[in-house]
Structure formats: C-alpha cells, structure tokens
Amino acid sequence: MTATHEVFNQVPPLAGHDLADDPALLDGLAREGAGAALAEVHALGRLAGTEEAQEWGRLANEHPPALRTHDRYGHRVDEVEFHPAWHELMRTAVEHGLHGAPWADDREGAHVARAAKFYVWRVDAGHGCPISMTYAAVPALRQAPELAARFEPLLAAPVYDFGLREPSGKAGLLAGMSMTEKQGGSDVRANTTQAAPRPDGTYRLVGHKWFTSAPMCDLFLTLAQAPGGLTCFLVPRVLPDGALNPMRLMRLKDKLGNRSNASAEVEYENAVAWRVGEEGRGVRTIIEMVNMTRLDCLIGAAAGMRQGVTVAAHHAAHRKAFGRYLIDQPLMRNVLADLALESEAATTLMARLAGATDRSVRGDERETAFKRLALAVGKYWVCKRWPAHAAEALECLGGNGYVEESGMPRLFRESPLNSIWEGSGNVAALDLLRATLRGPQTLDAFFDEVDLAQGADPRLDAAVKEAKDAFADIETIEYRARRVAERLALVLQASLLVRYGHPAVADAFCTTRLAGDRGAAFGTLPPGLNLAPIIDRATPKIG
Known part of the structure; x- marks a missing residue:
C-alpha cells in the first residue's frame, strides 16, 4: 500500500506492563494476609502484560472450540478440540496454582494469593471457567471422604494434563459442574434427571443437562433425583476400566461471549456416578x-x-x-x-x-x-x-x-x-x-x-x-x-x-x-x- 502521508496521534500497544501494578490489589493482598505471595503475583502480572499472553487470549477467542461427537470410523468419542492458544492459557493458569493449589497449601492467605492471581491473569475470561470450577469442586467433594482422598491431590496438582483418560492415571485433573436443566434453570429442585442405585454402590444417571460448561473436564459434580431426593454426584468422563462414560455431548452452545470456552448440552445414557453427600441433600x-x-x-x-x-x-x-x-x-x-x-x-x-x-x-x-x-x-x-x-x-x-x-x-x-x-x-x-x-x-x-x-x-x-x-x-x-x-x-x-x-x-x-x-x-x-x-x-x- 502506498504511503500517502505521515500518520500521527496513534496510541501505542498496551503491552510490557505488570497487571499486578494495581494499588487496590496490592494493598488488599498485604491486608488480607497474603503479602508473602507478592513476588508470585507480580510474576504472573508481568506475564499477563506481554504481547504473547495477550495474543493467546485473542487466538483462543478467534478460534473457538469444536465438538467431535464421532471418530472417522463412526465410534462415539465426544471430544472437544481447542486451539493451541487455549492450552497455553490453561497450562499457565494451572502451573501458577489458579485452580486447586490453595487446598494443598496450609499457609495463611493461600486463598487470597490465589484470588489475586486469578484477578491479574485476565488475558482471557473463558478459560477461567474450568479453572474456577476445579478450585470450587474440592470443598463439595470433601463430603465424600473416599472420593476426596482419591481425587483431591490431582485436582490440586500444578500439572495441566489434557485429554480423555482414566482420572487416576493422569498427572492433574480438572473438574466441572453440571446442574441446570431445560425445565428448571436456576430452580435446580425442578431437575428430572434420575439416579438409580446399583448394588456396587454406584448410581446410573439418565437425563439431560442444558448448560454444562467445560465438558472436556475429567470429573463433574452434578445433581440428579435419587430415591431419597435431589442428590449430588461425581461423574467421571472416563471410567476406571478406560471406557468412556456415556455422558453424551449433544452440541456446543453458541454464546454471546466466553467463546474460547466450550459449553455443552449433555445427555446421560445410564452414566456411572458416585454419590457425594447424603441422598436428598444435593443442594x-x-x-x-x-x-x-x-x-x-x-x-x-x-x-x-x-x-x-x-x-x-x-x-x-x-x-x-x-x-x-x-x-x-x-x-x-x-x-x-x-x-x-x-x-x-x-x-x-x-x-x-x-x-x-x-x-x-x-x-x-x-x-x-x-x-x-x-x-x-x-x-x-x-x-x-x-x-x-x-x-x-x-x-x-x-x-x-x-x-x-x-x-x-x-x-x-x-x-x-x-x-x-x-x-x-x-x-x-x-x-x-x-x-x-x-x-x-x-x-x-x-x-x-x-x-x-x-x-x-x-x-x-x-x-x-x-x-x-x-x-x-x-x-x-x-x-x-x-x-x-x-x-x-x-x-x-x-x-x-x-x-x-x-x-x-x-x-x-x-x-x-x-x-x-x-x-x-x-x-x-x-x-x-x-x-x-x-x-x-x-x-x-x-x-
């Protein structure tokens, strides 16, 4: 293109700064007992301010996830494919402990430090969804001590291990939440998904979920109607024998924003689930x-x-x-x-x-x-x-x-x-x-x-x-x-x-x-x- 004249009065790119250079944040970090994490927060803030990190956020949204329900041979796979930039965002968030790290850290202020890092790592909002749900899953999972002992260390591990594999064999796990249904929305007590108990202590879920974000996670906390009423369950994507749990991804939502993150409609076809907490106390x-x-x-x-x-x-x-x-x-x-x-x-x-x-x-x-x-x-x-x-x-x-x-x-x-x-x-x-x-x-x-x-x-x-x-x-x-x-x-x-x-x-x-x-x-x-x-x-x- 021919240069016809000199262009001036242009704003330089906003890059090369520390997103943790935020007086209200830093004051709060010290006041709420997490001053020892200052160096970690600044390190992540400087990374968030780089052109590279900002480009990860742009690419992850320009190339949203795609659902592959079947492989080339017609086998059901229910996989979600992401742009490499998404994986860079996720890897960074997990390695910096934005997911479950505070649950493995007894130091005062661990949850404050994690909140500060979640705040500064704002190059993309979509990948924050599975990060947030993984963080939030742990206190609920502790209502089932055996499941918590089995999975909590992996939910807190600073390793991003993407892919559908048996959870216990992975180096790190992500957790999601699957609650809302077509007829109920926020009124989860109107849920109709049924949970039938089996002699081995597991349940089989039959029903649908209308809005399940981050369906590529390894584990999901979900609600279903058991004989004793609405109950919380843990649903793995892959069963202990390596087979896919019949948690079918029907389609991905076409959303206003949050486009880097996959949100799916799900059908449970006798999906295997483990009970978390007592029957009837799911909420x-x-x-x-x-x-x-x-x-x-x-x-x-x-x-x-x-x-x-x-x-x-x-x-x-x-x-x-x-x-x-x-x-x-x-x-x-x-x-x-x-x-x-x-x-x-x-x-x-x-x-x-x-x-x-x-x-x-x-x-x-x-x-x-x-x-x-x-x-x-x-x-x-x-x-x-x-x-x-x-x-x-x-x-x-x-x-x-x-x-x-x-x-x-x-x-x-x-x-x-x-x-x-x-x-x-x-x-x-x-x-x-x-x-x-x-x-x-x-x-x-x-x-x-x-x-x-x-x-x-x-x-x-x-x-x-x-x-x-x-x-x-x-x-x-x-x-x-x-x-x-x-x-x-x-x-x-x-x-x-x-x-x-x-x-x-x-x-x-x-x-x-x-x-x-x-x-x-x-x-x-x-x-x-x-x-x-x-x-x-x-x-x-x-x-």
Whole structure:
C-alpha cells in the first residue's frame, strides 16, 4: 500500500506492563494476609502484560472450540478440540496454582494469593471457567471422604494434563459442574434427571443437562433425583476400566461471549456416578462449590473493570483531540475517575471477601457468617455494574474501541456473563434475604464489619442507618430485594474504602455513591473532588 502521508496521534500497544501494578490489589493482598505471595503475583502480572499472553487470549477467542461427537470410523468419542492458544492459557493458569493449589497449601492467605492471581491473569475470561470450577469442586467433594482422598491431590496438582483418560492415571485433573436443566434453570429442585442405585454402590444417571460448561473436564459434580431426593454426584468422563462414560455431548452452545470456552448440552445414557453427600441433600452439598464460583464471578467482574479502565486511561494518555491529550480534558477526566472509582471499590471488596474465604476455610465462624451475606451482596452488585462499566470504557476509545482489534468488544461481550453465572441478579438478591432469615447472625456479622468505619464519614453513617432500616418492613422486602442488595453493597464498599482506601477515592465514592451527587451515567462526578490521584492509580505504567 502506498504511503500517502505521515500518520500521527496513534496510541501505542498496551503491552510490557505488570497487571499486578494495581494499588487496590496490592494493598488488599498485604491486608488480607497474603503479602508473602507478592513476588508470585507480580510474576504472573508481568506475564499477563506481554504481547504473547495477550495474543493467546485473542487466538483462543478467534478460534473457538469444536465438538467431535464421532471418530472417522463412526465410534462415539465426544471430544472437544481447542486451539493451541487455549492450552497455553490453561497450562499457565494451572502451573501458577489458579485452580486447586490453595487446598494443598496450609499457609495463611493461600486463598487470597490465589484470588489475586486469578484477578491479574485476565488475558482471557473463558478459560477461567474450568479453572474456577476445579478450585470450587474440592470443598463439595470433601463430603465424600473416599472420593476426596482419591481425587483431591490431582485436582490440586500444578500439572495441566489434557485429554480423555482414566482420572487416576493422569498427572492433574480438572473438574466441572453440571446442574441446570431445560425445565428448571436456576430452580435446580425442578431437575428430572434420575439416579438409580446399583448394588456396587454406584448410581446410573439418565437425563439431560442444558448448560454444562467445560465438558472436556475429567470429573463433574452434578445433581440428579435419587430415591431419597435431589442428590449430588461425581461423574467421571472416563471410567476406571478406560471406557468412556456415556455422558453424551449433544452440541456446543453458541454464546454471546466466553467463546474460547466450550459449553455443552449433555445427555446421560445410564452414566456411572458416585454419590457425594447424603441422598436428598444435593443442594446443600453442591452449594459449597457454588459459593466458591460466586466468589470467582465477583473476582472476574472486578478484573474486567480494572482491564476496562486501564485500557481507557492508557488510550487517553496517548491520544490527542482538539489540541490536548484526552486525559487532560476535564470531561474525560470526569469519566476516567468515575470508572476508576467503580473499579477500586470492586477490587477492595474482592480482596476482603477473599480474606474472609481464607479465614472461613480455617474455621473462623464469624468470618463464615460475614462471607455468607457479603458474598451474595458483592456478587450481585459488582457483576451488575460491569456491563455499564465496560460499555463506558469502550466508548473512551471512540470508534477504535468498537472494532475487534482493540479487544474492547470481547471485554464488553464477557461483561453480562458473571451476573448470570451461578445465580442471576434475582437469585443473588433473594439469596441474601434467605441468608438473613435463616441465620440472623449473618446480618449482625455484616453490620459489625461495616460499623468498623462508624464516625469516619457522616455520609456513610447515614447510609448505614438507611441500610439497617431496610429490614424493618418484612412484608415488602422480597419486592425490594434488589434495592436492599444495592444499598448493602454500597455501604460495605464505602466502609472498606474509608478504612483502607486512598482518601481521594474514599471521599469521591461517599460523595457520589452514598450522597447521590452524580448523574445516572459514568462521568457525572460533581466539581470539587480530587481526581488526580484517582486517575493516576488507574493509568498503567509501561516499561
């Protein structure tokens, strides 16, 4: 192509930086007891910032997985083929312990360190699904000690061993979850898949699953109706004798986003299954897994917000319009600061919940009670905020943000998923009500945490009183559940920022999110706020 003129005012690629260079993340890492993992988090952050890693993410999405139901001879194989970039992403995640490593690590803060690494390794969201489910499978599997003793070491092993082979003979395993059915969706008690017991202690499953993500995993926790009611089972892809378990992959879903990851419709044709937990207690058994994956939904949304605002700030720092860099123009600074506020609040909350998870695993009952409510609240709010945040971050790049090469359309397509996965907005909002009604101590623990900032900011004090008063009218509380969830999330985020955040961030958050001094869109902050440190904390440092 002929060079007709010199092209200038182009933004350099955002590469060669450390994705762990994130003040809110690093402060949370130290505060929640995982400071010893700082070097590991930075190492992964630097890798995530390389052109090579970013190219893995692009290629894995440009070349989505393909289902092979039969081989050349007509034999049923039910295999999923992936681009090599997917395997590089998975190998990196597993070797860095983003899957089950904390379950084999007795050190304080192991789950916080894992959360931080899951947060910085954000070059592709799709491969995070099997990584997250493998992490979450362990506490549920421990309801069957014999199965846990057999498989937990392999679920925690830092070895990515892809392929359909007998699980015990592999160097490392991945686990999935298969719950939803056509007629029920989130209402898993409406499941109709049947589980028939056999004399050898196994069960045979007959039925379907409408949405099974990561069907190439080695093991699946699933729900089916046993004689004693809805029960949790472990289903292997390959049986001990080496034969394929008749878990038939009917087709892969054609999804809005998350395209690098395979999600399948599955039919069980007398598939062999091992019971996990007691018959009739399937929801209570698998909820341990669900709560862990809900944490990862929140982490993923917080990571997506951070990615969006850093790309926007990087673009604004290098792009001129109307004679000035965008980042120096007042209205763009308003937008960037508002995006950064949302991101920092999400990251700070993520770190606190990761710490609560770590202490809960170690038997801290108060932290368990706090996490029970705060996780439902946080999952609801942070995941709800991400789509609007992603759209605004994309718009900061103008038309350049709307083309695939920018990466922003992929980020935008990912953004609605986490609010749907592991319980949509209504499910999460109703779950927080269920938590308060079944265990009033959860509400006490939640407000005990929030009240640690009492007296530090009058706007926060007023908002906390309003949040507490929301529980006075029980008659309408289900109708108001989303408003209750939103208010609880905002007072918790504000309390954490007032106690631990940068003063400019805390002041701007309380002014706009609690006192209501902003419009409906991002970029409507009022005058008088100190925006410089807020924007600076969100602008990536290259080199």
